[in-house]
Amino acid sequence: xxxxxxxxxxxxxxxxxxxxxxxxxxxxxxxxxxxxxxxxxxxxxxxxxxxxxxxxxxxxxxxxxxxxxxxxxxxxxxxxxxxxxxxxxxxxxxxxxxxxxxxxxxxxxxxxxxxxxxxxx
Amino acid sequence: xxxxxxxxxxxxxxxxxxxxxxxxxxxxxxxxxxxxxxxxxxxxxxxxxxxxxxxxxxxxxxxxxxxxxxxxxxxxxxxxxxxxxxxxxxxxxxxxxxxxxxxxxxxxxx
Numbered sequence: 001x002x003x004x005x006x007x008x009x010x011x012x013x014x015x016x017x018x019x020x021x022x023x024x025x026x027x028x029x030x031x032x033x034x035x036x037x038x039x040x041x042x043x044x045x046x047x048x049x050x051x052x053x054x055x056x057x058x059x060x061x062x063x064x065x066x067x068x069x070x071x072x073x074x075x076x077x078x079x080x081x082x083x084x085x086x087x088x089x090x091x092x093x094x095x096x097x098x099x100x101x102x103x104x105x106x107x108x109x110x111x112x113x114x115x116x117x118x119x120x121x
Numbered sequence: 122x123x124x125x126x127x128x129x130x131x132x133x134x135x136x137x138x139x140x141x142x143x144x145x146x147x148x149x150x151x152x153x154x155x156x157x158x159x160x161x162x163x164x165x166x167x168x169x170x171x172x173x174x175x176x177x178x179x180x181x182x183x184x185x186x187x188x189x190x191x192x193x194x195x196x197x198x199x200x201x202x203x204x205x206x207x208x209x210x211x212x213x214x215x216x217x218x219x220x221x222x223x224x225x226x227x228x229x230x231x
Contacts, residue, residue: 037220039166047158047166047209049220060219096165104220105213107156109177111165 002026004097004112012091012119018084022097022112023077030055030075035100037108038071038082040093048093050082052104060104087119124149125210125223132229138198141226143210144191149221151191153213157184160207160225169208170195197228205230 008020022036029036037052051061051069061069070083084091094114101109126144133139143155154173158166168177170186185196197204210223 039220039222046225047211047222049222052220062219063217101168101171105153107154107168107171107211108158108166108220109168109171111167114165 002099002110004099004110006095006097006112006115008115008117010116010118012087012117013121014088014119015086018082018087018091018117018119020082020095020097020115020117021079022081023079024099025078027099029073029078029080032056033102035102035104035106036080037098037100037104039096039098039108040091041096041114042090042093050084050095052100053080054104058104089119091117092119093117124214124217124221125212127208127210127223127226129224130227130229132231133197133200134231135200135202137200138196139200139228140197141195141208141210141228143193143195143223145193145212145221146191148216149191149212149214150188150193152215155186155188155193155210155212157186157195158209158211160209162206166209200230202230204228 003025035054038050053059068085073080096114097112098108099110100106157170159169160166174186214221
């Protein structure tokens with residue numbers, strides 16, 4: 001059974017960089033058939049897609065985040081990471097990692113439990 | 122502001138049939154399969170419906186999806202108390218070159 005788990009600091013200061021890691025077990029992120037992504041949910045609000053990637057190097061990110069997003073992969077550790085720079089209070093959210101059930105146009109079929117990140121001084 | 126439009130709330134009594142709509146455009150629903158997610162309070166979203174009314178293993182057949190042009194609907198028949206949750210539609214969008222989610226619909230079982 002595929003499992004994803006997010007980890008990282010729960011508190012980040014304004015203007016700093018938010019860094020999260022998603023650890024995948026029960027499957028390989030280097031599998032050619034799947035893409036992987038990050039989604040976030042501000043408290044009491046809806047879901048927002050942040051970005052997705054395929055192990056081949058193809059990446060996509062939400063234009064609304066204005067180039068602040070970097071997604072990287074550590075294949076030997078079966079992990080992928082999110083960096084979001086220049087954070088503000090508006091970036092406070094529960095952050096989820098998830099797997100697309102195929103290429104990035106396919107839905108997210110497996111999700112992590114989510115991790116709350118608060119941006120505050 | 123979501124590009125996919127959902128009603129913010131819906132309600133029904135146990136046993137009823139409820140539908141939730143999702144309206145989009147030619148660059149998303151009109152071109153790609155739509156998916157539906159259920160999010161129970163305090164939990165991560167769960168894939169409910171994808172492609173042409175496909176359900177992942179374990180999702181009851183009380184849940185069904187349909188699509189016509191640039192709109193889609195999620196139907197829940199035989200409503201149960203445990204169906205009370207937030208429901209989101211989603212699709213790939215060519216203009217965004219990414220995934221878009223609807224704003225979500227909070228379903229209350231009365």
